[in-house]
Amino acid sequence: MSNTISPNVITRSNDSLRVITSLQVPTVEKDKLSYKRSQRHIRTERMFRNTLVIMGILMVLLVLAILVTLCVQSVPSIKSLGLSYLWGRTWDPVQDIYGAYPFLIGTLITSFLALIISIPFSFAVAIFLGEYYPKGWFANFIKNTVELIAAVPSVIYGFWGLAVMVPAVREIEMQLGYQPLGVGIFSASLILSIMIIPYAASLGRSMVQMVPSNLKEGAYSLGATKWEVIRSVIFPYTKSGLFAGILLSLGRALGETMAVTMVIGNTSLLPKNIFAPGNTMASVIANEFTEADKPVYLSALIELGLVLFLVTVVINVVGKKVISRFTK
Amino acid sequence: MKSIKIFATLAIAATMSLGMYSCNNSATGDKKTTDSTTSDDNTLLGAGATFPYPLYSKMFSEINKINGLKVNYQSIGSGGGILQLTNKTVDFGASDAPMNAKQDSGLSAPVVHVPITAGAVVISYNLPDLKDTLKLTPAIISDIFMGKIKKWNDAKIVAANKGVKLPATEIVVAHRSDGSGTTNIFTTYLSKVSAEWEKEVGKGSSVNWKAGLGSKGNEGVSGLIKQTPGAIGYIELAYAIQNNMSYAKVQNKAGNFITPSIASVTAAANIAIPADTKVSLTNTEAADGYPISGLTWILVYKEQKYNNRSADRATKLLKMIMWMTHEGQQYCSGLNYAPLPAAAVTAGDANLKSVTYDGKPILQ
Numbered sequence: 001m002s003n004t005i006s007p008n009v010i011t012r013s014n015d016s017l018r019v020i021t022s023l024q025v026p027t028v029e030k031d032k033l034s035y036k037r038s039q040r041h042i043r044t045e046r047m048f049r050n051t052l053v054i055m056g057i058l059m060v061l062l063v064l065a066i067l068v069t070l071c072v073q074s075v076p077s078i079k080s081l082g083l084s085y086l087w088g089r090t091w092d093p094v095q096d097i098y099g100a101y102p103f104l105i106g107t108l109i110t111s112f113l114a115l116i117i118s119i120p121f122s123f124a125v126a127i128f129l130g131e132y133y134p135k136g137w138f139a140n141f142i143k144n145t146v147e148l149i150a151a152v153p154s155v156i157y158g159f160w161g162l163a164v165m166v167p168a169v170r171e172i173e174m175q176l177g178y179q180p181l182g183v184g185i186f187s188a189s190l191i192l193s194i195m196i197i198p199y200a201a202s203l204g205r206s207m208v209q210m211v212p213s214n215l216k217e218g219a220y221s222l223g224a225t226k227w228e229v230i231r232s233v234i235f236p237y238t239k240s241g242l243f244a245g246i247l248l249s250l251g252r253a254l255g256e257t258m259a260v261t262m263v264i265g266n267t268s269l270l271p272k273n274i275f276a277p278g279n280t281m282a283s284v285i286a287n288e289f290t291e292a293d294k295p296v297y298l299s300a301l302i303e304l305g306l307v308l309f310l311v312t313v314v315i316n317v318v319g320k321k322v323i324s325r326f327t328k
Numbered sequence: 329m330k331s332i333k334i335f336a337t338l339a340i341a342a343t344m345s346l347g348m349y350s351c352n353n354s355a356t357g358d359k360k361t362t363d364s365t366t367s368d369d370n371t372l373l374g375a376g377a378t379f380p381y382p383l384y385s386k387m388f389s390e391i392n393k394i395n396g397l398k399v400n401y402q403s404i405g406s407g408g409g410i411l412q413l414t415n416k417t418v419d420f421g422a423s424d425a426p427m428n429a430k431q432d433s434g435l436s437a438p439v440v441h442v443p444i445t446a447g448a449v450v451i452s453y454n455l456p457d458l459k460d461t462l463k464l465t466p467a468i469i470s471d472i473f474m475g476k477i478k479k480w481n482d483a484k485i486v487a488a489n490k491g492v493k494l495p496a497t498e499i500v501v502a503h504r505s506d507g508s509g510t511t512n513i514f515t516t517y518l519s520k521v522s523a524e525w526e527k528e529v530g531k532g533s534s535v536n537w538k539a540g541l542g543s544k545g546n547e548g549v550s551g552l553i554k555q556t557p558g559a560i561g562y563i564e565l566a567y568a569i570q571n572n573m574s575y576a577k578v579q580n581k582a583g584n585f586i587t588p589s590i591a592s593v594t595a596a597a598n599i600a601i602p603a604d605t606k607v608s609l610t611n612t613e614a615a616d617g618y619p620i621s622g623l624t625w626i627l628v629y630k631e632q633k634y635n636n637r638s639a640d641r642a643t644k645l646l647k648m649i650m651w652m653t654h655e656g657q658q659y660c661s662g663l664n665y666a667p668l669p670a671a672a673v674t675a676g677d678a679n680l681k682s683v684t685y686d687g688k689p690i691l692q
Contacts, residue, residue, distance in 0.1 A: 093507075094530035162551060170556075181500060182556065183541055266505035266542030277541050279505075287544060291507020291533045293407030293431070 070306040077299035085303060091268035093288070098300035100307055102270045106278035107311070109185055110260065111253040113274065114192035118249060121193075122200035123242065127230060129201075130208025143205070150198040158262030161191040166263060169275075178275040185271050185278045188264040192253045199252055200245035207241030208234055240323050247319040254312050257282040281308045369641040371398040372648065376409020376422030379509045379564060380445055380624045383665045384422070387656045391648055399648065406509045407533060413439065413627055416635055419645050421627040424509025425516075425533070426606035438630045440683060441605045442649055442676040443623040445657075446666040448565040448593045449514045450575035450620070454553050455480065457495060462576040463488050463585045466521035466611075466619075469578070472560060473501055473518065474525065475539025480558060488579075495558070501540025502552040502561030507533040510546070513622035514562045517610035521619075562620075565593065566664035580619040581611050592618035593666035601675040623672065626652070633686045642685045650680055650691065 077085065081098055088099020125146055133139040162183075169190070170182035211234050219229045235242075257280075265277025266287060281304050292298040374384075381403035388399040404412075406423035413421030414434050426441055451469065453462060465488050471477040477484060481494045504511045512533045519526040529535050543552045546567040553559045553573065565588050568575050577585040586592050596609050596617025609621040626649055632642035653668060653676050660667040668676070681691050 090536060092530075092536035093534045094532040094536065162555070166555065179498060179500075180557075181541060183552070261505070261544060262548070266544075267540065268536060269538075279542075283505075287506045287542070288534055290405040291407040293410065293507075293533065 067306075067309065070302060070309060074299055074303035074306050076296055077303045080296055081300070085300070086307070089270055091284075093292075093294070093297050096294065096296050098297075098303075100281065100300075100304055102268055103279050103281045103284050103304065104307065104311070106185065106264070106271060107254060107280040107282070107308070109271070109274070109278070110188045110192055110264070110280055111250055113185070113189035114196060114253045115246065115250055117189060117193035118197050118200065119246065122197045122204060122245065122249070125197070125201040126204025126208055126242070126245075127234070129205045130211075131226075131230060131234060134209055146198050146201050149194065150202075154195065154256060154259040155262075157191050157195055157259040161187060161259060161263040165190060173275050176275075178273065181265065181275070181277060183263050183265040183277060184275050185264065186274045188260045188278075188280070189274070191259050191263055192256055195256060195259065196249035196252050199249040200242070203245035203248060204238070204242050207238040207245075210241075211237045239326055243319070243323050243326060247316065247323075250315060250319070251312060254308070254315070255282055257286045261286055281305075281311075369638055369644065370396065371400060372420070372641070372645055373418045374399060374401040374409075374420045374422060374626075375404050375412045375418045376401075376627075377406045377424045377509050377624055378403040379424050379447055380422065380665065382566070383445055383660060383663050386659050386663060387652050390656070390659065391651060394651075397644055397648060405507060405533075406512070407507060410627070413629075416629075419628070419637075419641070420649070422625065423627060424622060424624045425512045426604075426625060427627065437634065439627050440630050440679040441625045441627055442653065442679055443601075443605050443625050443668060443672045444649075444652055444676075445660050445668060446593050446597045446609060446621055446623050446672075447513075448588045448596075448618050448621045448666070449510055449517075449562050450565050450568045450573075450588045451560065451562055451578065452550065452553050452568055452573040452575045453560040454555075454557055455495065455497075455574075456557070458492070458574075460489070460492050461574070461587070462492075463579070464576045465579045466518075470518050470522035470525045472499055473503070473537075473539065474528070475501065497558035500552075500556045500559040501537075502549050502556070502559050503537050503540050503542055504534075504545070504549055504562075505542030506544045508545075509533060509622075509624070510562065510564055511535065513608075513610065514620060516608055516622075517620045520608075520611045565589075569664045578619055580615075580617060581613055582615040584615060586616065586618045588618045588620070590661050590664065590666045592616060593621045594669055596621040597623065597666065597672055598669040599671070601671045603675065603678065605672065605675045605679060621666070628683060630682065631684055631687075632690065639685050639690075642683075643690055646680055646683055646690050650677070653677070653680075 077098065080096070081088070085098060085100055086104070087101055088097065089101050090097050090099050091102065092098075125142070129139055129143055133142075166182035166187055169184075169187045170180045173180045173182070215233050215237065216229055219233045224232070260280055261283035264279060264283060266279050266283065267277045268279060268284075269277075271278035285301050285304055289298075289301055292301055381401070384401055388401060391397050391399065401422070406425055409418075409421040409423055410427060410431055412418045414431070422444075427439065432439075451464060455462070464485075468477065468484050468488060471484065478499055479496055480499055481496045486494055512531065515525075515529065515531040515535050518529070519531040529538065541552055543549050546563045549561045550563050550567065550571060550573055553561045553563075563573065567573075575588060577587050579585050580596075593609075596612050596614050596619065598614055598617070599607070599609075599612050601607055605623070605625065607623070609617075609623055611619045612621075628645065628649070632645070633639075653673050657667045657673075681689060683690055
């Protein structure tokens with residue numbers, strides 16, 4: 001390639017370093033046009049980079065600003081309740097006693113239960129679309145349908161859950177001998193599990209598709225069956241990706257509000273079993289924020305947001321640690 | 329490039345002509361043409377209770393037909409309405425509960441309460457096999473919502489409903505999960521009739537429920553009731569009537585079992601109203617009054633000259649409220665709200681007349 005270009009024109013083979021670093025002194029002889037061109041390129045390049053940096057910094061600032069706001073607004077509640085806020089089991093707006101423990105438990109149980117229910121489905125979709133049917137109209141159809149799950153507004157899941165799923169759960173509860181309420185932790189987890197499937201499935205699918213074909217072909221040529229290839233080649237190769245997908249799903253489940261609040265039963269009592277009603281932090285905030293007419297009450301709700309924020313951060317950090325250990 | 333410019337010019341021209349058209353239209357449409365300086369004063373801002381919202385929007389649209397006054401009312405909840413009034417971002421606040429001492433202390437100037445309408449909270453239930461209307465005494469209601477009475481065929485309920493066959497199903501209590509004036513009226517009632525309730529739970533727009541399921545809004549609670557066999561919950565009268573829910577007769581202070589209705593709510597409100605109108609209609613002495621009733625108020629500052637408000641704006645505001653408590657009352661029953669009894673209107677009028685602008689009374 002470089003043979004065809006005149007030696008005066010700066011190319012990669014000529015002197016790449018000088019193009020990038022020498023900003024003012026083009027001592028080397030070049031024809032005018034290409035000099036101008038490269039100057040313009042440098043400027044665009046720098047502008048683009050600056051834009052990226054500014055955007056990145058803005059995002060970080062935004063998250064920090066949210067954290068600071070939450071902290072500042074929680075001060076009245078922290079002052080009056082202290083650490084008992086986290087372990088207190090009573091949420092009594094009348095007497096200004098606030099304990100977030102039932103909601104913390106509710107959030108964690110619903111999210112993790114939803115995750116456990118959703119994992120088989122999302123992994124199945126990921127492997128099916130990634131390995132068995134990566135192309136064709138049928139694969140596209142399934143892929144789009146699964147992605148559509150993520151696009152449906154959560155309030156619609158709530159309605160569907162209330163109208164269709166809750167009566168079904170009530171039947172199950174009757175069979176099992178629990179109080180047939182229908183709404184409760186289990187219903188909330190079910191609806192959440194459906195909502196979070198696409199996150200793990202989409203990421204998993206692209207990971208499975210990225211497994212180098214020579215690895216798979218090698219395994220096949222040694223006589224491995226499809227299941228063996230999936231188990232010993234694809235799974236080890238995609239572990240970190242699949243886990244990252246799970247983490248993404250979990251993040252979604254922790255913060256989901258509308259659908260959960262419609263089917264969880266909204267009680268501040270500690271749930272006794274998974275069919276009992278409960279509440280999550282996000283749902284409490286959404287329910288009570290508008291009528292929180294006392295300063296400490298409002299502040300306690302904001303502190304709930306802070307706790308939710310921190311829980312999400314902790315789970316993400318721990319998750320990242322697990323991923324890096326897993327993949328080593 | 330050229331085509332984009334042409335398109336932009338066209339778009340601007342189109343918007344401008346549209347704008348001019350709408351200006352012309354509004355100028356001819358309104359009875360009095362207003363210039364830009366007074367047109368702002370023709371839009372009043374209000375915020376507060378969700379409970380009277382259907383009635384208020386009807387009243388405000390009627391007012392708009394009469395004198396072109398626009399009212400922008402946001403039904404963000406009573407607590408929010410009081411907060412906005414305290415911050416002076418609205419002309420009037422609306423609340424289902426009178427302001428308490430704590431809220432009063434946050435105010436920079438005194439506020440007057442004007443009752444607009446009365447509503448009731450009914451106790452709705454889901455017992456499909458029950459033919460008669462359920463009768464409930466205050467003690468039963470309190471015990472059910474405390475989670476003490478667990479079955480429908482409990483001896484106490486049977487004693488109050490002689491000759492009625494009650495099923496052995498479990499009671500599922502449904503309550504509001506969001507803060508609400510409805511909850512406030514209901515818990516105020518329970519705190520009055522049960523010392524235990526007052527001690528253990530208390531009253532407020534959200535409380536620490538000892539039993540049951542929560543759901544958002546009247547629609548959420550009635551959804552739970554309709555769906556769950558054996559459920560019981562409290563909802564607004566207007567909502568229950570519109571949705572054909574079955575609701576119980578409740579024993580009042582005089583010992584009569586009263587069916588909630590517009591008439592029995594107005595009857596409950598027919599008591600001596602104090603000068604500041606801050607009165608709870610729960611468990612009143614009225615012999616044929618429904619005991620779980622409550623007034624809903626509009627709140628305005630007693631001195632209307634603040635934040636550079638014009639005298640014109642203050643006058644319009646007061647005239648509007650005056651209209652609501654008089655001519656506006658005709659729209660109450662159609663929307664299942666109880667019209668105010670004469671005593672409440674008189675007390676409200678007195679409060680309105682005490683409102684001043686720069687020290688001078690506005691209404692004569």
